[in-house]
Amino acid sequence: MKKIVIPALAALIACPAVAGQYQQRNENNTDIWNPYMALRIGAGYTNLNYSLDEKKEMISDQEMHGRVALGLEMCDTARAEVEWSLFTKTKDTKDFNTFNDVEVETKLQTLLFNVYTNLGDYKMIRPFIGVGAGMAFAEVSGDIPTVGKHNQDQNRFSAMGTLGVTFDWNVFAVDMAFRYTYADVNSGLHNFGGDIGIRYMF
Numbered sequence: 001m002k003k004i005v006i007p008a009l010a011a012l013i014a015c016p017a018v019a020g021q022y023q024q025r026n027e028n029n030t031d032i033w034n035p036y037m038a039l040r041i042g043a044g045y046t047n048l049n050y051s052l053d054e055k056k057e058m059i060s061d062q063e064m065h066g067r068v069a070l071g072l073e074m075c076d077t078a079r080a081e082v083e084w085s086l087f088t089k090t091k092d093t094k095d096f097n098t099f100n101d102v103e104v105e106t107k108l109q110t111l112l113f114n115v116y117t118n119l120g121d122y123k124m125i126r127p128f129i130g131v132g133a134g135m136a137f138a139e140v141s142g143d144i145p146t147v148g149k150h151n152q153d154q155n156r157f158s159a160m161g162t163l164g165v166t167f168d169w170n171v172f173a174v175d176m177a178f179r180y181t182y183a184d185v186n187s188g189l190h191n192f193g194g195d196i197g198i199r200y201m202f
Helices: 002-025
Strands: 033-052 055-074 078-096 099-118 125-144 148-168 172-183 189-201
Touching: 033 078, 033 099, 033 125, 033 172, 055 099, 055 189, 099 148, 099 172, 099 189, 125 172
Parallel strands: none
Antiparallel strands: 033 055, 033 189, 055 078, 078 099, 099 125, 125 148, 148 172, 172 189
């Protein structure tokens, strides 16, 4: 996690200098294509439908996540981005027929292409909706007492839906969003979470 946090903080500190150049270029609002970088952090709840010994159980746990995105805002009405997300490990213990106290752990990352559109013609406070699709990279392990640990690395389809609001100050914007993320892992992984992030305009 430190390998991710330190570069992210360095980028967060360096971006205002670039953002200042953006402000000078846009004093007359002549640019309609505005590239940006976004850093987001949040928390949520993950449900994994896990099957073992002909029985399916829901593995549930809280998580925290971080997101980094590079994107392009178009005419102050829509934006598109590529986003990488990293979720903390989730863990739960369930019983499966002949196996009791099975500890299931899940590690998840996603790489998504997202598109957003603003709702209404607002200048500073802008509600928005968004959808995304891409890949989920998951590692699921089940630790069965007296049997051992079983690991599965799965690269599967992932999708995301978002509802949020933006507070826009031209040079940078603050996004607050609720997100639902689905990953086609095992019998289905569902994440419900919220995050807050900063977008710096280049």
